Amino acid sequence: MRKMIIASTSTVYKSSYLKYLKPTLSFFFKDITSILFIPYARPSGISYRKYTTIVKIFFGEINVAVRGIHEFKNPTDAIKNAEAIFVGGGNTFELVNQLYKNDLLSILKEVIDAGTPYLGSSAGSNICGVNIKNTNDMPIVYPPSFTTLGCFSFNINAHYLDPIEGSTHMGETRETRIKEFHVFNDTPVLGLREGSWLEVIDSTIILKGNHTARLFLQNQIPIELKSDSELTIF
Amino acid sequence: MRKMIIASTSTVYKSSYLKYLKPTLSFFFKDITSILFIPYARPSGISYRKYTTIVKIFFGEINVAVRGIHEFKNPTDAIKNAEAIFVGGGNTFELVNQLYKNDLLSILKEVIDAGTPYLGSSAGSNICGVNIKNTNDMPIVYPPSFTTLGCFSFNINAHYLDPIEGSTHMGETRETRIKEFHVFNDTPVLGLREGSWLEVIDSTIILKGNHTARLFLQNQIPIELKSDSELTIF
Numbered sequence: 001m002r003k004m005i006i007a008s009t010s011t012v013y014k015s016s017y018l019k020y021l022k023p024t025l026s027f028f029f030k031d032i033t034s035i036l037f038i039p040y041a042r043p044s045g046i047s048y049r050k051y052t053t054i055v056k057i058f059f060g061e062i063n064v065a066v067r068g069i070h071e072f073k074n075p076t077d078a079i080k081n082a083e084a085i086f087v088g089g090g091n092t093f094e095l096v097n098q099l100y101k102n103d104l105l106s107i108l109k110e111v112i113d114a115g116t117p118y119l120g121s122s123a124g125s126n127i128c129g130v131n132i133k134n135t136n137d138m139p140i141v142y143p144p145s146f147t148t149l150g151c152f153s154f155n156i157n158a159h160y161l162d163p164i165e166g167s168t169h170m171g172e173t174r175e176t177r178i179k180e181f182h183v184f185n186d187t188p189v190l191g192l193r194e195g196s197w198l199e200v201i202d203s204t205i206i207l208k209g210n211h212t213a214r215l216f217l218q219n220q221i222p223i224e225l226k227s228d229s230e231l232t233i234f
Numbered sequence: 235m236r237k238m239i240i241a242s243t244s245t246v247y248k249s250s251y252l253k254y255l256k257p258t259l260s261f262f263f264k265d266i267t268s269i270l271f272i273p274y275a276r277p278s279g280i281s282y283r284k285y286t287t288i289v290k291i292f293f294g295e296i297n298v299a300v301r302g303i304h305e306f307k308n309p310t311d312a313i314k315n316a317e318a319i320f321v322g323g324g325n326t327f328e329l330v331n332q333l334y335k336n337d338l339l340s341i342l343k344e345v346i347d348a349g350t351p352y353l354g355s356s357a358g359s360n361i362c363g364v365n366i367k368n369t370n371d372m373p374i375v376y377p378p379s380f381t382t383l384g385c386f387s388f389n390i391n392a393h394y395l396d397p398i399e400g401s402t403h404m405g406e407t408r409e410t411r412i413k414e415f416h417v418f419n420d421t422p423v424l425g426l427r428e429g430s431w432l433e434v435i436d437s438t439i440i441l442k443g444n445h446t447a448r449l450f451l452q453n454q455i456p457i458e459l460k461s462d463s464e465l466t467i468f
Contacts, residue, residue, distance in 0.1 A: 014402075136372070169247075181374040
């Protein structure tokens with residue numbers, strides 16, 4: 001039975017790392033003693049070691065031990081044997097690049113489907129979708145493919161941002177970009193605002209957090225989903 | 235002798251399409267009667283025909299005829315025979331995808347080097363750099379490569395945006411993203427603000443427009459370049 005938490009962001013404004021998710025994660029990981037952390041996304045390019053230290057500090061507070069995947073000789077075995085898995089945010093392209101380089105996507109999918117609890121934030125949530133074509137990140141590396149886990153049949157747009165009123169900047173809004181995506185693709189896209197997350201229990205997907213989420217379907221007017229509502233069509 | 239205008243954007247705030255560049259383009263294209271327009275980037279997914287119509291209206295005002303590359307049977311010959319070329323903005327990934335699909339990058343580089351006047355805006359400017367790893371666009375399609383024309387030895391970050399003061403959004407600033415790029419790459423990046431452009435005359439590259447531009451070199455503090463200054467190190 002699948003058990004996943006798919007968070008838009010690790011950190012909300014004026015808060016500390018994962019703090020807003022602490023009650024949720026305390027419950028989610030209540031039977032877990034250790035998690036495997038995948039730091040490949042390297043936010044701001046920090047090292048695997050530094051990134052893992054940040055994660056260790058947070059999980060120490062809820063009595064869960066953390067080991068980084070880079071600490072294992074065989075990353076495939078590390079995933080196979082993990083009690084739970086957390087894939088952190090950062091650069092989605094570099095994350096996917098490393099997952100391909102280490103040939104880890106299929107084993108990751110396998111253990112998730114078999115019930116290993118999975119936590120993703122930002123880039124770590126993007127890879128749960130069909131592909132990474134809705135990431136906001138800069139394509140700083142060229143991965144072998146954009147195709148990812150496909151844990152559900154839609155894509156995540158993490159850190160979803162509403163148009164900024166009064167902005168003089170002419171770059172596209174997030175909504176414009178997603179609509180552009182739908183000229184070329186028919187995969188639904190869920191715009192997940194910072195502070196929102198999905199709880200996936202087997203085939204049930206529920207929106208959590210204080211915000212609505214914006215669902216984009218090809219050739220349809222976007223829909224605002226309420227918190228606690230179920231994403232029934234996927 | 236190379237003659238290029240590399241613009242950050244086609245449109246500045248509260249103005250119409252290419253209007254801020256009109257005096258510059260009137261002079262740049264003064265001996266030109268027709269240009270070849272490459273609409274592959276399809277901003278907001280608009281059709282080649284619609285996009286070309288917008289461009290025709292603008293260039294009509296300065297007495298330059300426009301034909302879209304899609305109107306030609308053989309796009310390679312269209313580029314070879316063009317009096318001048320304009321590659322418009324939109325989605326950089328789709329632009330590069332189509333340029334690869336139609337095998338046009340090498341011929342485009344060839345005619346630019348041979349002196350065919352070239353105008354790029356946004357995505358059309360990005361492709362003049364070494365690769366598109368500093369685009370802000372959403373990766374809505376997967377191109378065969380990120381490598382592009384390499385008309386100079388740096389990359390362009392179009393629509394360069396300074397951090398928004400007081401923002402509560404936790405997504406990365408542009409500067410953070412470019413610094414992240416420099417963890418993995420050593421190509422210099424020029425952050426070109428909206429309303430700025432580069433004038434390239436052979437090997438001389440001059441910053442134009444009302445703004446400074448922000449130059450990022452690996453492991454160095456970013457430099458603000460003044461308008462009318464020459465980019466001497468490239």
